[in-house]
Amino acid sequence: MxxxxxxxxxxxxxxxxxxxIFKIGLPNKVTKEVKMVYDSIEELEQGEVVLVSFDHEASSLPEIKPMAQAILRHCFSKNLKVVSFALLAEGTAIGDEILRNVANEYDRKYGxxxxxxxxxxxxxxAILGLGEDLHRVFPEDYKGISTSKLNLTKEIKNYEDISLVVSLADGDLPTYWINYAEARYNQRVAIAVTAVMATTYYPYLSSKQITGLVGGLKGAAEYEILINxxxxxxxxxxxxxVxxxxxxxxxxxGNVSYFLSGKLRK
Amino acid sequence: MRRQLPIIVCFGFGAFMLIQFFIPKRSFIFAYENVLDWMQIIYVFTLLVGVANYIKINSKKVSDKAKGWGYNLIALLGLFSMVILGFAKGTDQGSPFLWMFNNLQVPMQSTMFSLLAFFVASAAYRGFRARTKEATILLLSAGIVMLGRVPIGEMIHSSVPDLANWILNFPSMAARRGILIGIGLGTISTSLRIILGIERTYLGRE
Structure with missing residues (x-):
């Protein structure tokens, strides 16, 4: 057929x-890997710095945006400081907008x-450079203000002042965070990736090279449950x-018709 | 000399980046930080080469009126309009550059990505057949993971998500680990071949 x-x-x-259009409201179950990301942020003290890297292209925005919003809402609700940037060019405008909008929801002040x-x-x-000196990799912020003058970044030298890195990615960039930031500088790394990339990172989860994994829309939905x-x-x-x-x-x-057509031929 | 010089440079920098990892001396860290800066500068120049090549190929197709040249013209107009708007009006909030990015580039790219769902559905119907034992195992695993990764799987049976997670955490991960170890070993051997000048394909033809 x-x-x-x-x-x-x-x-x-x-x-x-x-x-x-018509919300069904199917129940969602929180998985261990998403809870691990939530816990790694939950256990941070007020004022600690989380580095959020927008490592994706514009095409994956429908999947990345819900994850980014949920994680940033969690960070700001806990009064954590957020330093963010993009390692793929298209993530720049997207990252700036998402970060600004979520920060405004919580009345957080830029700088x-x-x-x-x-x-x-x-x-x-860039990832290796951040292990040595953030001000050398980013002498200025996106607006052109010196990072040595901004209240938040002037206190940050390198990974030693960053409690957690979250890579929001649609490709293999988290691998570089793991290979260089985690392996070389012992930096804690959590990742939020598109569903199609999630299986790639399960080995890193079991080897504890990442502190957790949020995968695609499902991961975003689970995180939304955790932060209510x-x-x-x-x-x-x-x-x-559906x-x-x-x-x-x-x-x-397709398989039923395949077997039926095979039997008919015999 | 055209081939020897790049091989010498490659060996020098490759060997340095390998050695510096084990020597935490101030002079080595200083040199390492500078090499990282140079990497970024060189990368920006490769972007320029890419843009020049993009303009050259598309311009030729437009001037030759090759098949589909209209698309090449739109590609060139897209490139130049974004560059001109970015330099002339900036990239801040409310700028024409950002408007074009948010209202043209993002929807177009998201549409292309979303179209995958339609093609996957069509291809799955026509091509995903239980023709052999292996194909049947693959088909069943895919079905379980597809159901287990969405809330409806839990509604069908409470063990469906657990089964999907088991597939991801054990058989799938075992295969993935094997691939990753293979990639790692391949990367090490290829890197050594490049550093030692055995692998020279990156230099192009003689």
């Missing part, structure tokens, strides 16, 4: 659109509670659930 691909496209479009440092090319050199702030992640999970079921039904249908 052959189904026209356009019918499949329409089925997927409907299965994604309907749950987004004192959070700083956005902009983009640095050549991520290997439902957002785009929870909403997206309903759509993803879409997964539709794809599985299509696979079953």
């Amino acid at each position: 052959k189904i026209d691909r356009r019918i499949i496209f329409v089925l997927i479009a409907i299965s994604v659109a309907i749950p987004l 004192r509670d959070y700083v956005f440092l902009g983009f640095r090319p050549q991520y290997t050199a 702030k439902p957002g785009m992640g929870s909403k997206g999970m309903d759509a993803q659930s 879409a997964h079921v539709v794809i599985l039904l299509l696979v079953v249908l």
Whole structure:
């Protein structure tokens, strides 16, 4: 049995659109790896510095944004200081906007509670450089203000003054954080990656080279449960659930027709 | 000399970066920090080479009126308009550059990424067949992980998410570890070959 691909496209479009319009509210279970990221932030003391790196392109924004918002909300609700930047150019404008919006939700002040440092090319050199001197890698922030003059960054020399690094990524950049920041400088690293990349990092989780893993929309939805702030992640999970079921039904249908056609030929 | 000089430079810097890791002397740290700065500067120049190549290829297609040249023209207009707007009006909030980024680039790229769901669904229906024993195992594992990673899996049976996590944490991770170890060993051997001048393909043809 052959189904026209356009019918499949329409089925997927409907299965994604309907749950987004009419909220179903399917229950979500928090997994161990997401709880580990939550705990690694939860155990930090007020005023400690978390470095959030936007290591992604614009294409993965629908998956990255809910994770970024949930993690930043957690940081600001705990009165932690956030230093942020982008190691991929497209993450710069996105990171700046997400950070600013979440900081405004909690009335946090730029320069004192959070700083956005902009983009640095050549991520290997940037990650290694941060282990020596942050002011050398980022002499100025995204607005062109000297990092030696900003209240928050003037106190930070290198990884020794940073309690946790969170890499929000859609590719293999967390590997560089693990290889260079964690392995060389013993920096604690947590990662939040798109669902398709999540399986890549399970080995690093079991070897304790990362303190936790938030994977895709599901991870974002779980984090939203932990901080008790439902957002785009929870909403997206309903759509993803229905879409997964539709794809599985299509696979079953394809296999049934395959076996039936084989028997008919015999 | 055109080939010998890059090999000497490569050996010098490759060997230095390897040795400095084990020598925490001030002079070595100073040199190491400078090398890191140079890496960033060199990378920026490679970006310029990339942009020049992009302009050259697209301009040629437009001037030759090659098939689909209109797309090449749009690509060039996109590049130049973003560069000109960025330099002329800045990249701050409310700037035309940021408006174009948020309202053109982000939606277009997100759309391309989202289209994957449609193609995956279509390809899964047409190609994901239990033709062999191995394919059947793969199909079942994929089905369990797909259900276990969404809330509906838990609603079907409480053990579905646990089973999906088991697949990810054990068989999948074992395979991934093997691949990672292979990549690690390959990286070490290739790096050594490059540093020692055995591997010279990065220099291009003679």
